[in-house]
Amino acid sequence: MERLWTKTFIQMMAGMLILFTGFYLLLPTFPLFIKELGGSDAHVGLAAGVFTLTAVVFRPFVGGLLDRYGRRPFMLWGMVFFAVSMYLYDWVGSIAVMLALRVLHGASWAFSTTAVSTSVTDIIPTTRRGEGMGWFGMAMTLAMAIGPMLGVWVLQNSSFHGLFLLATALSVAALILVFATKTPFTPKAGAKKMGIFEKALWPVTVSLFFLAVAYGGITTFVPLFAASIQINSGTFFLVYALALTLARPFAGKLSDRLGEANVIVPSLVLTVASLLVLSFANGLFGVIVAALLYGLGFGSAQPALQAANLRLAPPEKRGVATASFMTAFDLGIGAGSIALGWVSQYTGYGVLFTVCAVSVAISALLFLAFAKRKLAQRVERTEAG
Known part of the structure; x- marks a missing residue:
């Protein structure tokens, strides 16, 4: 069996742990920061939407640049501006300035995370892709x-x-660690014009988009929902993270062994159930059950979808494949955050999480209708070749 746990893989994981910890510091606190600036629920959704939609604009071009010129320069400069953005939040004094800074932060997020994730796909053995992406x-x-x-x-x-x-x-510490890591990639000489999209990927990316709409609702509005029923939102995210910890490696191995589709469909069904539970929750028990189910469902579906996306992509377009996957995810989060902000303001959190459940159900139906067959055809061609 090909080796997965190399020094480079471990260092990249550690760098991302530190970077994302800094990013997730703002998950339950940034909505409160916006409120302190005088913003509303709609401004909370808008701030999340501006961030992710900015990343959406940049990611497709980043993917093409990575395949053409390599991963490292875009990874490092992206992390530099990511750290600068974090520092500049301390100087924000109005909603308008905050939204402008979200544009810079979203662009830096697009460059750094796309480059790092693509570098990791270069490192992980093909036969252990699901497991590697899970870890x-x-x-x-x-x-x-x-x-x-x-x-x-x-x-x-x-x-x-x-x-x-x-x-x-934390952002600076992650930058230093990634800077010290050697990542393998040699751009092909005489490469054709830079590509920014691969049509073979659309069945997975469209399905991912609708899954991400619900994720945007969870990350943006669970802190406010929890506060409304006098629960610490950190409890939801802790249980969710522990469930993810259990689900990801196990689901990754299953997708390598049984095929991605056999993991993705049941996981999406479980995610729908979790959101319906959350829509009716009015206390700690319901929130914990929803967090557990959501962690198991989303935690299994997301890496399996990423492995499926890479399976459908030509090997020389891993940058484009990674960018397309993350673009769909960001677009879903951004569009979902903005739309669900209005849903929350004019209806309530129960309706909001029900809408999220419907979005994931659409994701499952689209995957069954379009992506499952294409994945089976790709596996057949690979085995025949």
Whole structure:
């Protein structure tokens, strides 16, 4: 069996753990920061939407640049501006300035995370892709467990000033670690014009988009929903992260052994169930059950979808494949955050999470209708060749 746990793989995982921990410090606290600036629920959704939609604009071009010129320069410069953005939040004094800064932050997020994720696909053996992506996703999982609770603790014991300084320090630490890591990639000589999209990927990316709409609702509005029923939102994200920790490696191995479709469909059904539970939750027990189910469902579906996306992509277009996957995810989060902000303002959180459940159901139906067959055809061609 090909080796997965190399020094480079471990260092990249560690770098992402630190970077995402800094990012997730803001998950439960940034909506409160917006409220302190005088913003509304709609502004909370708009801030999340501006960030992710900016990333959407940049990611397709980043993917083509990675395949043409290599991963490292875009990875490092993206992380530099990511750290700068974190520091500048400490100087924000109005909603308008905050939204402008979200544009810079979203662009830096597009460059850094697309480049790092593509570098990791270069490292992971093809036969262990599902498992490798599952373990790599653990960096984000642990960050989601540590970051929100740490962010709430810092805010309770310090201030937004201390929060943004800590986020900046973590971003710089991640930059230093990734800078010290050697990542293998040699651009092909005489490459054709830069590509930004691969049509073979659309069945998976469209399905992912609707899954991400619900994810945008969870990350943006669970903190406000939890506060409305007097529950610490860190509890939801801790249980969710622990469930993800259990699901990702196991689901990754299953997708390598049984095929991605046999993991994705049941996982999406479980995700729908979790969101319906959350829509009716009115206390701690319901929130914990929803978090557990969502962690197991989403935690299994997301890495399997990423492995399916890479299976459908030509080997020389891994940058484009990674960018397309992350673009669909960001677009879903951004569009979902903005639309669901209005749903929340004019209806309520129960309706909001029901809409999220419908979005994931659409994701499952689209995958069954279009992506499952294409994946089976690709496996047949690979085995025949």
